[in-house]
């Protein structure tokens with residue numbers, strides 16, 4: 001029997017999520033198949049073990065073993081700390097400036113990289129292109145796979161594609177065998193904790209992405225989403241690691257630990273981002289269009305793993321961006337608020 | 341080992357639920373699911389992980405780059421072939 005509850009009593013995923021059923025017990029179908037905590041802990045231990053194994057073979061790589069997608073937000077700051085301090089990897093942190101970085105993000109990047117002794121690159125893609133990409137992503141409904149609505153807003157999904165591609169391009173260019181991201185559970189499949197990929201192996205989804213983005217954003221999109229300019233690049237093996245999936249760290253612990261590195265919480269981002277002001281517009285549109293919060297899956301995963309308190313989760317899920325901020329942001333990317 | 345038709349039905353169910361799509365409307369068993377914007381790079385990881393876990397098959401780089409991996413019919417054919425060890 002289906003429940004009449006509006007959201008799962010354990011993870012708070014709402015019944016408005018397409019394809020989700022909430023059983024009479026009050027649990028959603030994801031919670032029903034989530035193993036007990038002891039087994040989750042075992043899975044995380046296996047991920048850490050696998051991370052150790054991968055990292056051990058790359059410790060001596062110069063100049064960089066690992067290119068880190070470093071947004072300057074809390075999770076990627078913590079990820080960088082893990083990679084440097086616990087895994088002892090030679091990292092280069094790469095930040096993409098999308099034109100909407102919060103005030104304080106540049107300082108946070110400097111403080112964290114400075115404290116950890118890590119080289120840092122800031123890449124600023126052509127802002128005309130980026131704004132066009134955001135503007136179209138905001139209004140065009142079929143920019144991403146239908147299931148992508150579970151991971152992030154359409155604006156964020158476009159941005160994440162650009163960032164992930166840039167990080168892989170950098171790894172190819174610098175000859176780094178590893179790339180790392182600060183993604184959490186719910187933002188990507190758990191199988192994605194460690195993935196060995198060759199750009200050539202992902203050629204099919206990649207080619208489809210380029211085709212769709214060039215159609216939507218014009219030819220200027222191609223260099224931002226293409227990989228592997230040579231056959232040699234296509235055969236290079238790169239291992240993607242998302243270390244956070246192997247650790248159960250409370251949000252408060254993350255904030256505490258990175259504060260020690262000099263990281264300060266920005267005040268201009270809304271509740272679900274710690275580095276990007278545009279995030280709120282994505283959240284707003286996603287909620288209007290799909291009837292649930294763009295971070296619902298990430299927060300649900302954190303609740304199942306006991307990494308966030310119910311109060312904090314509820315507060316994040318129930319706080320939607322202010323109309324005045326939305327108008328300002330929409331204006332910046334050339335989107336009329338009438339169509340939102 | 342499942343019969344090919346059963347296997348295809350099971351994989352159809354997985355794709356329908358996991359990728360929030362419906363076969364029979366705009367999508368057929370022969371539709372290129374990458375071109376149709378159904379499976380992106382994350383979805384591909386999900387799909388491959390599911391196939392390897394559920395059917396105990398190991399898919400090589402060449403398998404993953406094969407045109408078969410882009411349609412429902414092709415995916416079922418690939419899994420069936422790897423199950424029988426060919």
Ligand SMILES: [Zn+2]
Pocket residue numbers: 008009010011012013027028029030031032300
């Ligand atoms: Zn649930």
